Structure formats: C-alpha cells, structure tokens
Amino acid sequence: MAVPYNHREVEKKWQTVWDDEKAFKTSDDFSKPKYYALVEFPYPSGQGLHVGHPRPYTALDIVARKRRMQGYNVLYPMGWDAFGLPTENYAIKNHIHPKIVTKNNVARFKNQLHSLGYSFDWDREINTTDPEYYHWTQWIFLKLFKAGLAYKTEMPINWCTSCKVGLANEEVVNGVCERCGSEVIRKVKSQWMLKITEYADKLIQGLDTVDYIERVKVSQKNWIGKSQGAEVDFTLTGKDEKLRIYTTRPDTLFGVTYMVVSPEHPVLDKYKDEIKNWDDIVAYREMAAKKSDFERTELAKDKTGVCIQGLTATNPVNGKEIPVWVSDYVLMTYGTGAIMAVPAHDERDWEFAKKFGMPIIEVVAGNPVSVEEAVYTDVADGTLVNSDFLNGLSVAEAKEKIMNYLEEKGIGNRKTNYKLRDWVFSRQRYWGEPIPIVHCDKCGYVPIDESELPLQLPDVESYMPTDTGESPLAAMTDWVNTTCPCCGGPAKRETDTMPQWAGSSWYYLRYTDPHNDKALASPEALKYWLPVDWYNGGMEHTTLHLLYSRFWHKFLYDQGVVPTPEPYQKRTSHGMILGSNGEKMSKSRGNVVNPDDIVQDYGADTLRTYEMFIGAFDLSASWSEEGVKGCRRFLERVWKLQDILTDEEGYSADLETKMHQTIKKVSSDFENLKYNTAIAAMMSLINEFYKKNSITRGEYKTLLTLLNPVAPHITEELWQTAGFEGRLYQAAWPDFEEEKTVESVVEIGVQVNGKMRVTINVSKDETKENVIAMAKEALGDKLTGNIVKEIYVPGRIVNIVVK
The missing domain is CATH 3.10.20.590 (Ubiquitin-like (UB roll))
Known part of the structure; x- marks a missing residue:
C-alpha cells in the first residue's frame, strides 16, 4: 500500500529541487525553437495574492511546462509593477517609505507564488521601481520627446479629490477614482501628454495581424473609436464667428433644430458681454467642473443645460436660425466641443429636446412611430425626407451628395475622427519615474543627456501630496534646481512623475535581456524572443495597458529598436473568480479567500487543479469549498494508483484507444483554454483504471506526464517513486496516433x-x-x-x- 499523500512534504521537497537545479532557467541558446509565454505582472499590494491571481498564472504555467516537454526553449517570466498610487497611499497612511512598503510587498508576493510551484525563471525577475529598469523607461520617454510625441500643455484633467492627482480617462470608473473610489472633478493643469493619437490607425490595422480573442479586438477598436464623417461650419447669427462641428451623419443636417456647446467652449468667454444670462452660464460651468467625463456623457443620466440668451446660430444648409445651448454632455476634448443636434435620430439629442421642448424633425423615413411621440429612431438605413435636395435618396447616397455640397460651398469638409485622446502622462506624486526633462526660461523644455540616466528618484522626508497640486518633489530644491543642458543657464527639473502605466508598457521587452546595462535589451535577444507567443491578462486592461504597450512598441518599431510591428501574437483573457456568494471578492463583503490557506490545508496542486477545473477559463466562476475538496479527492485517487500498478511497459489492449484519445484531447485542450475539460478527460481515464483494477507502467507514465503541467509536485513525486528515468519536468510530451484515437x-x-x-x-x-x-x-x-x-x-x- 502507498504511504498517505502528504502534500506539505511533497511540495516543499520539489520546490527545493527545482530551485537547486534551476529547473526552469531560460536558455540563451538562440538556435533552439522558442516559446514566450507571458502573464500580466502583478501590482504587489500589502494584502498579498488572492485566489483570482493563480487562475491566469496556472493557465500559462501549464502551457509553458507543456512547451518545455515538447523541446522548446521557454521564457516564462515574472516581475513587479511596483510604482503607483496604492503603495504611496499606504505609505502616507502608515508613515512608511514607499520603497520599504514595496520591498515588503514584493517579498510576500514572491513567497506566495513560489509556494504554488510556478515554473517562472526567477533569474529574469524585474521591478519597475529599480533604477536599472526605469533607466530604460526614461530612455523611451526621451525618444518620444525627441520625436515630438511627448509634449506639455494646459488642459482640463480628471482630478481625484482624495489622491490629489490627475487621472487618465481610463482611470475614472463610473465617475470616481478607480484606485480609491473618491469623487473626481475637472481641473485645468499643465500636463505631459503622449501623442497616442498619431498611432490610432496603426493600432487598428495591427489588430488584423494578431491572434486576439474577438472581444479584445472589439474593445480596442471601440476605444480608439475611428469614424468617418464631416466637419461643418455653423455661423453665429449676425457675426463672422463660425461654430465648427463634427458629425458622422451629415445627411441629417436638415433635421438640426438646435446646437450645443461644451461648458468649456471658448466662444462663451469671447461673447460673454453679449450673453444676457452670463451668471447662469458661469454657475452651470462650476457645476460641470465637478463631474468626470464619464458622468457627463453617461447615457442614462438626466440631461441638463442652459440656453444661451443673446447668441443664436444659422443652419448652413437651409439658413434657419436655431438656438445654442450649453450642456455638459458635450466635451471640449472630443470633436470640436460643439455639436449639431438632430433629436429625431440621436438618443441624447432626443432626450434633451423632449426635456426642454425643442422641435423634432424627422429626416430619415423608416420610423413607424411619430417622432413627436415618446420614442426616437436611430435609422442607419432609410430614405431622406424633409431634406430639400436630398429627398428620396438612401442614407449612403445622401451622405455622398451632402459631402460634395458642403465642399463645393466651402462650409464643410470630409473628416476622419477618433474617440481616442492623447494620453495624460504625468502625475503630481512622488512614487513614480522622474521625467528626464528640465525647464529653462530661455530654452524651454529640454531633455537631459542620456548619459545622465537613470535620473533617480531622490529620498524625501515628506511624500505627502500637496493641496496646490504640485508634486512633493517640488519642495526638493537641491534636486529641482539644475543647469540647462542647452545653454548652461539655471533650469528646474520636471517635478511631475510618470504614471504607473509607463513601466508596464514595455516590461515584456526587458524580460528578454533583463541584466543588460547598455540597452533595454540586445537586438539579438529581441529578434529571437519577439513577438510574445501567448499573453494572457484581464479584460479590464484591454483599453489601458494593452493599448498603451502596443503604442510604445509600434513607436519603438518605427525607431528601429524592436524587430516586430506588434508585441503580442496571441492575447487571451480570463474570467474573474468570484466569492462563494457569486459576488466580486472584497474585504468589505467578507468573501475573500486567501490562497495560503488552501495551500496549507489542501496543497498547491489541489489549488492549481481547482482553479483550472472551476469552469470555462474565459468566464467568471464562483468559489466553492466543496469543489476544492473534490479536486483533492481526485489527486488522492491519482496517488493511490501506485497500489494497482503493474510491470507491463506499454498500453493494455483494451485501453489503447482511450489512451490515445486522452493524449489528443488533453494536448488540444491545453492549447485552447479548455483546462476544465482536459482535467475531466484525465478523471475519466482514471475511472477506467480503477474499473480494471490495474494500470500499466506505460499508462501510468503517460498519465503523470499529462497531469504534470496542472499538478507538478505530486506527479514529480510519483514519477520518482515509480523509478522512471530522470525528472518528469524534463520528460517528453506524449504523442498520439490519429488512427488509434478512433x-x-x-x-x-x-x-x-x-x-x-x-x-x-x-x-x-x-x-x-x-x-x-x-x-x-x-x-x-x-x-x-x-x-x-x-x-x-x-x-x-x-x-x-x-x-
């Protein structure tokens, strides 16, 4: 009889063996076939890992282990996305330096990951807060600056009232700061920006060349928001002033019954002396400044606005005088900050018109209900009506005819527009990469010399955010005051720091050559390892990190730094693991499960197996203690197969087909995110062995190899106990014969x-x-x-x- 399965003993033993043998060290032999598997590196928080983290890590660990068995040189790395607000906020609250907080958090995370038996090459570990790493983050910024893609400008930004920091639109979730949940207001500040909009078309086109799951591609395209339309000039009645609008539906111009401008639109200040209700406009502006872009544009919200008394506009296609309103659902940062309103065929315009009693004119037939009733129609196809020379035309025909008309009359032109805005790239905080720029009154903004990199973050006594909105670095006068690299005169260093997204935009490149002090990575390493073969991460990062890193990569490709136009060949995303009550895990809900407890009580292999067996990988699934126990029972059954092991080396005749079928299914399922059905297939195979009450050494060897990527500790122990040659992690992946699967x-x-x-x-x-x-x-x-x-x-x- 086999000795009882002691997971603590077995797992500690094999983790020590793998460490001592450098079992998963990536080879520098570039003649071998390569495979680069990547998971999003974590933000090391004080709470440590939760059971959601192991799901993607285990999934790609399975792929990495299988690829090694198939003879590939595998790069499966891990590191730390360690700059950013959470650590700084924790440091401020607890009066501990962010550097110490980061060090402690990383140590805890690393210990937890190690306990789960992941096959990371720890010799390639990186940390975004390491000056040797952010040397190259700063180097990339200088490249962007010199190429004209980094610039500073005054602009209204999202301002978190608690973190006291500017936020990108992507960091505002449901109108509040995604980090702390506090109110976000609008505030005008001088900000560093990156011209990601210059790469909008390349970012769309590149999606046709990669193997991304469809919903990732869709989310990227929607965020970029490319549209074809026209810019049209409406004249302020009785003045030379033009209000330019952008529309994707110029065919509906005859249906315009009013205009709306953003509260920030400069035309308001220009004509404030003629606006009779100026005090109302000012009050409305102040109210709008307290809202985020999300709140202002949210479809479900109640529409608000003020009609400008003293200014009207003229519709350029029919000469009709129409009112001009101010409303916060129009953004100065999108389009031109002014819109034409066609309430019969636009939901927001319709809601606004119904609330304020504005006329509604149908111009595209096809709505079965009168537009005066309580519905609107957004008709993409139909026939033009109430539209003068466009009447009777289809939408497509009318678009073309009105475009030609606008251009002939000089009142409009064809225009491609994007929802994507330039990337706000500075934070008024301490814990981030210093921006390697100085400001000279004579020379303006000047890059520091590359030989001075890394520009290290100075130690400060206080890293508290300031009420003025300046970075804590602004008080470090010895560090701030410097000389201009151009003229040698007095200059001041930039005191804003980079956002957390900086370090995560290129980390996958550094993994290929992490100790290089001459370049971000050698050309040879980049040529060999790129693109990343398989990258998995959360769906929540497909409009932030994924878009940003693709932008940086495409820029570096244009600069000749990287050899491929895209960073990641394949991108998948996983579903969340929810609490047992079906809700998102959080301390406030009391449904958080600590993986350390599962490892202690049931074993790392049980946790890994359960995380893969819990359900379809791309869908959310609720945690179940009974499910964990079921996976432990499965591994106990694998352990007890020792008791029915025979000396026969091959497959038994009655199970040969089942063996080949299982190899085929497990091999395929591991490649297609179907980990749960792969495990189910192995469970089914084990049932057959127990029905027979025997398993040959050949069958046992194959089963252990198939299960090893999921449960590496127990299978490695059983392999050794059975006396099979060498280590299991070095064994060859089993082959199947197609004809024998029938x-x-x-x-x-x-x-x-x-x-x-x-x-x-x-x-x-x-x-x-x-x-x-x-x-x-x-x-x-x-x-x-x-x-x-x-x-x-x-x-x-x-x-x-x-x-």
Whole structure:
C-alpha cells in the first residue's frame, strides 16, 4: 500500500529541487525553437495574492511546462509593477517609505507564488521601481520627446479629490477614482501628454495581424473609436464667428433644430458681454467642473443645460436660425466641443429636446412611430425626407451628395475622427519615474543627456501630496534646481512623475535581456524572443495597458529598436473568480479567500487543479469549498494508483484507444483554454483504471506526464517513486496516433420499425451481413413478423423493417 499523500512534504521537497537545479532557467541558446509565454505582472499590494491571481498564472504555467516537454526553449517570466498610487497611499497612511512598503510587498508576493510551484525563471525577475529598469523607461520617454510625441500643455484633467492627482480617462470608473473610489472633478493643469493619437490607425490595422480573442479586438477598436464623417461650419447669427462641428451623419443636417456647446467652449468667454444670462452660464460651468467625463456623457443620466440668451446660430444648409445651448454632455476634448443636434435620430439629442421642448424633425423615413411621440429612431438605413435636395435618396447616397455640397460651398469638409485622446502622462506624486526633462526660461523644455540616466528618484522626508497640486518633489530644491543642458543657464527639473502605466508598457521587452546595462535589451535577444507567443491578462486592461504597450512598441518599431510591428501574437483573457456568494471578492463583503490557506490545508496542486477545473477559463466562476475538496479527492485517487500498478511497459489492449484519445484531447485542450475539460478527460481515464483494477507502467507514465503541467509536485513525486528515468519536468510530451484515437469497437443501436430495442458492440470494420446477424441474435423474441427490409448505417444503427 502507498504511504498517505502528504502534500506539505511533497511540495516543499520539489520546490527545493527545482530551485537547486534551476529547473526552469531560460536558455540563451538562440538556435533552439522558442516559446514566450507571458502573464500580466502583478501590482504587489500589502494584502498579498488572492485566489483570482493563480487562475491566469496556472493557465500559462501549464502551457509553458507543456512547451518545455515538447523541446522548446521557454521564457516564462515574472516581475513587479511596483510604482503607483496604492503603495504611496499606504505609505502616507502608515508613515512608511514607499520603497520599504514595496520591498515588503514584493517579498510576500514572491513567497506566495513560489509556494504554488510556478515554473517562472526567477533569474529574469524585474521591478519597475529599480533604477536599472526605469533607466530604460526614461530612455523611451526621451525618444518620444525627441520625436515630438511627448509634449506639455494646459488642459482640463480628471482630478481625484482624495489622491490629489490627475487621472487618465481610463482611470475614472463610473465617475470616481478607480484606485480609491473618491469623487473626481475637472481641473485645468499643465500636463505631459503622449501623442497616442498619431498611432490610432496603426493600432487598428495591427489588430488584423494578431491572434486576439474577438472581444479584445472589439474593445480596442471601440476605444480608439475611428469614424468617418464631416466637419461643418455653423455661423453665429449676425457675426463672422463660425461654430465648427463634427458629425458622422451629415445627411441629417436638415433635421438640426438646435446646437450645443461644451461648458468649456471658448466662444462663451469671447461673447460673454453679449450673453444676457452670463451668471447662469458661469454657475452651470462650476457645476460641470465637478463631474468626470464619464458622468457627463453617461447615457442614462438626466440631461441638463442652459440656453444661451443673446447668441443664436444659422443652419448652413437651409439658413434657419436655431438656438445654442450649453450642456455638459458635450466635451471640449472630443470633436470640436460643439455639436449639431438632430433629436429625431440621436438618443441624447432626443432626450434633451423632449426635456426642454425643442422641435423634432424627422429626416430619415423608416420610423413607424411619430417622432413627436415618446420614442426616437436611430435609422442607419432609410430614405431622406424633409431634406430639400436630398429627398428620396438612401442614407449612403445622401451622405455622398451632402459631402460634395458642403465642399463645393466651402462650409464643410470630409473628416476622419477618433474617440481616442492623447494620453495624460504625468502625475503630481512622488512614487513614480522622474521625467528626464528640465525647464529653462530661455530654452524651454529640454531633455537631459542620456548619459545622465537613470535620473533617480531622490529620498524625501515628506511624500505627502500637496493641496496646490504640485508634486512633493517640488519642495526638493537641491534636486529641482539644475543647469540647462542647452545653454548652461539655471533650469528646474520636471517635478511631475510618470504614471504607473509607463513601466508596464514595455516590461515584456526587458524580460528578454533583463541584466543588460547598455540597452533595454540586445537586438539579438529581441529578434529571437519577439513577438510574445501567448499573453494572457484581464479584460479590464484591454483599453489601458494593452493599448498603451502596443503604442510604445509600434513607436519603438518605427525607431528601429524592436524587430516586430506588434508585441503580442496571441492575447487571451480570463474570467474573474468570484466569492462563494457569486459576488466580486472584497474585504468589505467578507468573501475573500486567501490562497495560503488552501495551500496549507489542501496543497498547491489541489489549488492549481481547482482553479483550472472551476469552469470555462474565459468566464467568471464562483468559489466553492466543496469543489476544492473534490479536486483533492481526485489527486488522492491519482496517488493511490501506485497500489494497482503493474510491470507491463506499454498500453493494455483494451485501453489503447482511450489512451490515445486522452493524449489528443488533453494536448488540444491545453492549447485552447479548455483546462476544465482536459482535467475531466484525465478523471475519466482514471475511472477506467480503477474499473480494471490495474494500470500499466506505460499508462501510468503517460498519465503523470499529462497531469504534470496542472499538478507538478505530486506527479514529480510519483514519477520518482515509480523509478522512471530522470525528472518528469524534463520528460517528453506524449504523442498520439490519429488512427488509434478512433474506436475499433463501436456501440450501435438496433431498431425494429424505427423503434430502438437493444444495443450491440461491433467492430467498426464488420461486414453488413455479420452486423445484421448479430442484431437479430440480440433481438431474440423481440423480432416477430415477416422481415421486409434490413438497413445498416455503418458504425451507427441497424433498422429491421417487419410486417
């Protein structure tokens, strides 16, 4: 009888062996076939890992381990995305330097990951807060600056009232700061920006060349928001002033019944002396400044606005005078900050018009309900009505005709527009990469010399955010005051720091050559390892990190730094693990599960198996303690197979087909995110061994190899106990023969007059005559009457027709 399965002993033993043997060290032999598997590196928080973290790590660990067994040189690295607000906020609250907080958090995370037996090459570990790392983050910024893609400008930004920091639009979730949940307001500040908009088309086009799951591609395209339309000039009545709008539906110009400008639109200040209700406009502006872009544009919210008294506009296609309103659902940062309102065919305009009693004119027929009633229609196809020379045309025809008309009259032009805005790239905080720029009154913004990199973050006594909105670095006068690299005169260093997204935009490049002090990575390493073969991360990062890193990569490709136009060949995303109550895990809900507890009580292999067996990988799933126990029982059954192990080396004849089928299924499922069905197939195979009450050494060897990527500790121990040669992690992945995956004996149904009576097992190559004879024998006294017809569909069914 096998000794009891002691997971603590087994797992500690093999983790030590793997460490001592450098089992998963990536080779520098670039002649081997390569495979680069990547997971999003974590932000090391004080709470440590939760059970959601191991799901993607285990999934890609399975792929990495399988690839090594298939003879690939595998790069499966791990590191730390360690700059950013959470650490700084924790440091401020607890009066501990962010550097110390980061060090402690990283140590805890690393210990937890190690306890789960991941095959990371820890020699390639990186940390975004290491000056040797952010040297190259700063180097990339200088490249962007010199290429004209980094610039500073005054602009309204999202300002977190608690973190006291500017936020990118992507960091504002449901109108509040995604980090702390506090109110976000609008505030004008001088900000560093990156011209990601210059790469909008390349970012869309590149999606056609990569293997991303469809919803990732869709989210990227939607965020970029490319649209084809027209810019049209509406004249302020009685003035030379033009209000330029952008529209994707110039065919609806005859349906315009009013205009709306953003509260920040400069036309308001220009004509404030003529605006009779200026005090109302100012009050509305102040109210709008307290809202984030999300709140202002949210479809469900109640529409608000003020009609400008003293200014009207003229519709350029019919000369009609129309009112101009101010409303916060129009953003100065999107389009031109002014819109034409066509309430019959736009939901927001319709809601606004209904609330304020504005006219609604249908111009695209196809709405079965009168536009004066309580619905609107957004008709993409239909026939133009109430539109003068466009009447009777289809939407497509009308678009083309009105475009030509606008250009001929000089009142508009064709225009491609994007929802994507330039990337706000500075934070008024301490814990981030210093921006390697100085400001000189004579020379303006000047890059520091590359030889001075890394520009290190100075130690400060206080890293508290300031009420003025300046970075804590602004008080470090010895560090701030410097000389201009251009003229040698007095200059000041930039005191804003980079956002957390900086370090995560290129970390996958550093993994390829992490100790290089001459470049971010050698050309040879980049050429060999890129692109990343498989990258998995959360869906929540597909409009932030993924877009940003693709932008940086494409820029570096244009600069000749990287050899491929795209960083990641394949991108998948995983579903969240929810609490047992079906809600997102959080301390406030009391449903957080600590992986350390599962490892302690049931073992790392049990946790890994359960995380993969919990459900379809791309869908959310609720945690179940009973499910964990079930996976532990499965591993106990694997352990006890030792008791029925025979000396036979090959596969037994009656299970040969099942073995080849299982190898094929597990191999395929591991490549296609179907980890749960791969494990189910191995469970089914084990049932067959227990039915027989025996398992050959050949079958045992194959089963342990198939299960090893999921449960590496227990399988490595059983491999050694059985006396198989070498280490299991160095073994070859089993092959299957396609012809042997087809059942040689099949079960078929036997019908009489189309009604099922019995089933029989026959060889798939058996003749019709023999199958019919076997069917008749099996039917026995259930077959009566005169046989009229005998039908056999090979491998499927027999039907005997009688009268």
